[in-house]
Structure formats: C-alpha cells, structure tokens
Amino acid sequence: MDKRNKFGKLSGLLIPIISIFLGVLIGAILMLISGYNPIVAYSALLRGIFSDSYYIGETIRAMTPLILAGLAVAFAYRTGLLNIGVEGQLIVGWLAAVYVGSALDLPMIIHLPLSILAGALAGALWGFLPGFLKARFEVHEVIVTIMMNYIALYSANAIIRAFLIVPGERTESIYPSASLQSDFLQSITDYSRLHYGFVIAILACVIMWFVLWKTKKGYELRAVGFNQHASKYAGMNVKSNVVLAMVISGAFAGVAGAMEGLGTYGYMSILSGFSGVGFDGIAVALLGANTAIGVFLSSFLFGGLQVGSLTMQQQAGVPMELVDIVIALIIFFVASSYIIRWVTNRIKKGGI
Template identity: 40%
Template sequence: MSDSQVPVTTPKTAASKPAPEEPGRWHAVFREITTGSAIISVLAVVMALFVGAIMIAFTNADVQESAGYFFSRPADMLSAIWQAVSGAYSALFQGSIYNFRRDTFADGIKPLTETLTFATPLIAAGLGVALGFRVGMFNIGGRGQMLIAAALGGWVAFAVDLPYGIHLVAALVAGILGGAIWGGIVGLLKARTGAHEVITTIMLNYVAFYLVSYWLRDGFLKTPGSNNPKSPATKDTAILPDLLGPNYNLHLGFVLVIAATIFVWWLLSRSNLGFQFRAVGENPNAARVAGIGVQRVYVYAMLISGGLVGLAGINQVLGTTTSGFGATVDSSIGFDAITVALLGRSRPWGVFAAGILFGAFKAGSFSMQAAEGVPVDIIVVVQALIVLFIAAPPLVRAIFRLPTPGAPSRRLRLNVSQEVAAK
C-alpha cells in the first residue's frame, strides 16, 4: 500500500464537538427572578399566611369538634378547616381592601382607605429604619424618635396660634426636627465615641418614654385641670386635612409619605450623599480609604433616619390622635417599622409596599376577629413568621427549590458535565 493510500486520522477538534446549548432569554429572565431577593420576600409572606392558616384551623371550635370523629367522617373536618380558613382570610380581605357586603362602591372601598391610614406611619418609620440599614446602622430607636417628634410637634400643634397652613407646616417641621435630633444624638455618639447604635437607641427609647411621660403629667404637655397623662387636643389649624372627605380617615399624611418615599429613592439612587451612604454601608474601611468621611456619614444618616421616623410620630398626632396623645402614641410602630424595612429589603419602594401590606394586616385583623372570632394575635404571629422566613433565605429556597444566587444553572451544569464526559 502506497503512502497515498494510507488512511489519515485527525484528532477531534473543538469545532467537531456539539456546542453547549445556550440558555434561552426567557430562561435567563426566570433565573434572574428566582435568584433575586424580592422573590424571597413574596414567598416569606406566602409561607407565613400558610402557617397562619394552620393556626386558624387548629384554634377553630368547629375544627376541634369534627376532629373527634375524623375517622368516621373525615369530610366534616376538611369542610370545617376550609370554612375556618377561607372565612378568616375573606374577612381579612374585606376588612382591608374591599367590603362586598356594602351597598355602594364608596362604602365598599372604605377598608382600603383604612389600610392606607394604618400604613402611613409604618411607611415613614420603615423608610427611616431602611435608610439606617443601607448605611450599616441598626436604628431600633423608632419609639423614642416618634415620642420626641410627637412631643415637640404636638406642643406646636396645641399651644401655638398660627394661621391655617402655616400652623400645620410649623407642627410638621417641629416633629420632623424632634425625631432628627433624637436620631442625630445616636449618630454623633457613634461617630465620636464608637458607641454601638443598638445600645444607644435602646437606652434613648427609655429616656424618651419617661421624659414624655413626665411632660404629660407635670410638664408643658399636661392638659390644664386634668390628672390624665394626655396632651390637649390638636388645634383645627394644625390638623392634617382629609383626602377623601369626612367619611374616611385617610388624610394628607399619606401624600407626605409618598413624597418621603420619592425623596429617599432619589437620595439613595441619584445623589452624591446617597452614594456615600451606600459605600459606607458596604464597607466603611474601603469608604474611608476612598476619602469619604465615615463619621460624618453616620451623623447625616441618623439625622435623616430620625427625621423620617419623626414624620411617622407627627403623623399620629396631627392625623390620628388629634384629640390628644399619651406616652403610647407610638403604638409599637417603631418596632413594626423594623419588620417593614426587612420585608422591603431596605429599598424605598419595597418599604412602601411592605408598609401597605402591614397596614392591611392591621386593618383586616379587627374585621377578622369580629366576623370569624379569630384572635388578632394570629396576625401578630404571621408578621413574626414573615421576619423569620426573611431572615432564613436558604430555608425558603430549599422549600420552593429555588436556585442559589451565583450558582450555575442546572442546564449549564449539565452541558459542562457532557463536555467533560466527551473529552
């Protein structure tokens, strides 16, 4: 056989191998959604509502009665569970969104306005807590900041005589400044002494509570001729006007928190100061090397954070408790704001949506208790479960079999395995 007749074998080249299948566009979009943080918040709410449904079923009298003869008539227990859970969540919806039992649309939509009214201070305080989170500071002093804001702004609202409009603005500014000053003390202590903000905010909560309690009993907030620790009523010229008329509780404060949300979004996303906030929150040491005044950022951040929480406090005085306020005017909003900020992932519009959700929980829980006899505490447990699931993203991802952020997709792993096996 001549050389020309000898078969020539050539090694396989990379071009002769089938190219790995590229993930499709919709697959990439789906993966981006399932690996994002927003889906964890949504699924945390779903899981909390599911666990809440289990608790509603177990605490229902009809379910407990039918469980006694479950093996003889299991359908009765399943029907009782369905009636208990569906009735409770239906009442929650009708008490917070729309009541189909009302005759007119104007009456039926009233629960939604109640939800927005409850959500107003939650959104404002949640924005303040979220801003602290973005700077790497844990502001849990919402109660103290709200109380000081209510005290200073409330005093302007009932003790000062000013024309309509100017009086309202003056009370709002006084309240926001009160919260900003109380928060700024925390930032100053953090910047100058290195004191941890968790400790200082907790202590300042107690200081504010007992200070305002004293002012209500024997100080400038006391109602003349009364032994009840409650301030005088807000003057008409300082009350936040109704947005939809006297038949609804929704007031101008909701418009103010929309403006506050836009402001925080612009501050964090578009301003130079917001860039410094985010840089310090990511890595204060690197930010310091880059020439950012970290101590100054801490003070500015807590001033703005406290001012936003103060907006929540003065909203309560000028819009909700206009007949006078006591030392419990904060109504646990300062602590609920932490949950709102966590659920909103410290993003302004996420906090806005989370505040409305928690406002719906508050508004609907009373209807749920009145219509179905479900304890209001169930809603508190649901809120706590939301925080629990948000704090454990691996648990949520494992239950719903979501991909881990940063890990290669299953299709990409399969293509790599096939390529390795072919070599």
C-alpha cells in the same frame, strides 16, 4: 446584565412573596389546629380591607406612619446602620409636632409645615446622639437606640404630666391650622380617619430614593455603609456621614410621629407603653428589602393586616393574636431568606 444578576434580582422579588405565602399557609394550619376555618377567616380578613370605603381609608391611614417608620429603618440600613430606636424617635417627634400645633396659632401655610418640621427635628435630634456616639466613640448604635426608646417614652410622659396635661390624660388638641385631617377624604371613605399625611409619606419615599441614588451625598452614605475603610481611603468623612445617616433616619421617624399627632389623633395621650409603630417599621423595612418601593408595598400588607384583623375577629371569631402570629411568621421567613435562596439556587442548578 448577566444571568446571575437577573436571577439575583428575581430572587430578591420572590423571597418576600414566598415568605408571605408560607406565613399565610402556616397561619392557616394553626387556625385548623385551633378549631377555626382558615377560609372563612382569611375571607373576613380580605373583606376587612377591601369591602368598604371605610376600611380602605383606615388601611391607608394605618400605612402612613408605617411607611415613614419603615423608611427610617431602611435608610439607616442602606448606610450600614441598624436603627432600632425608631419608636423613640417617633414618640419625641409626635410630642414636638403636637406641642407646636397646639401652642401656636398661625396661618395654615406656616403652621402645618412648622409642626411637621418640629417633629422631624425632634426625631433627628434623637437620632443624632446614637450617631455621634457611634462615630466618635464606636458605641454600637443598636444598644444606644434601644435604650433611648425608653428614655423617649418616659420623658414624653413626664413632660405631658408636668406641663401639657388636660382632662383625659392627654395634651391640648392641635389648632385646625396644624391639622392634616380632611373633611373631603373622610367623606369619601365613610368618615374613616384618613388624612393628608399619606401624601407626605409618598413624598418621603421619593425623597429617600432620590437622596440615596441620585445625589453625591447619597453615594457617600451608601459607600460608608458598605465599607468604611475604603470610603476613608477615598477621602470621605466617615464620621460625619455616620452622624448624618442617623439624623436623616431619625427625621423620617419623627415625621411618622407627626403624622399620628397631626393626622390620626390631633393630640398626644400619656402612653402606657410603646405605640408599636416604630417596631413594626423594622418588619416593614425587612419585608420591603430596605427599598422605598418595597417599604411602600409592605406597609400596605401590614396596615391591611392590622385593620382586617378586626373584621376577622368579629365575623370569623378568630383571635387577633393569630394575625400577629401570621405577621411574625412572615418576618421569620424573610429573616431566614438564606434558606429560600439556597433552595432556589438548588432548583436553578437542577438538583435538590
């Protein structure tokens, strides 16, 4: 491996780290300007993540759907597509998984996988339409997926109101045989909402890596994303690969929704707005450089910030909005990575 490739890989690792550092630093400056002590605030934030088994369990629980949403975005990006519809795919996956989990009463060995599969299929179906329109009519997937987020939100609410509603503005709770919740995991984390969906999220990371980098179809998907014309010249079916990429991406997002329905909540409420997990998945994928291991690590950061911000507000009096600002700054610096690359290249050449 030549020096240029080594430096390129090193800069790829440094950019997220530098982005996090700059986000935290500017967040600290904003806290000082607002009259808060950043040392006290960040200390409370870290205590809210690591100080107690409950917070650790909640952090891992928050990571679970973020990992899957991030994988959905990353998989599409690796195949040359921008899936901005992860939120909608997550919502329909959540509804489908809860419906199967509450409408059927089967042995767990059948019921739980079937409920997860229902979520994956619903998300895949929601990803199929923008993939088909992209492949058949060259309609840009960003526009279609954004619009389908709203269709998913209001359609899910309408279905719950018309057919599934019970007191509390929600669906029936799922049967225990379809639940990912675990008394053991909750007992060792001081009764947090940690569930076995975390294992599924880790398996999903392995699946994405294996499919993209260890299979012939994965090579085709990446090749089509890199250059459609060259792929077509090489004999690949570009249109079917575009559709397949969006279907797989949607399936990851649908499973993320299933984790919420079968693990965290056990039901689905009428949503007053988007859950936000799907949109956070875009940031997770961006910070994780659209790699499986990167998505896993960045989801830990985002999950930790979500959980730790509650402690920061309670113990340091810092508004949760400041944590949102820190997250936004991190994303900004990752998105502006070309600036960081320019600086590091100048440093490498010995002049800036």
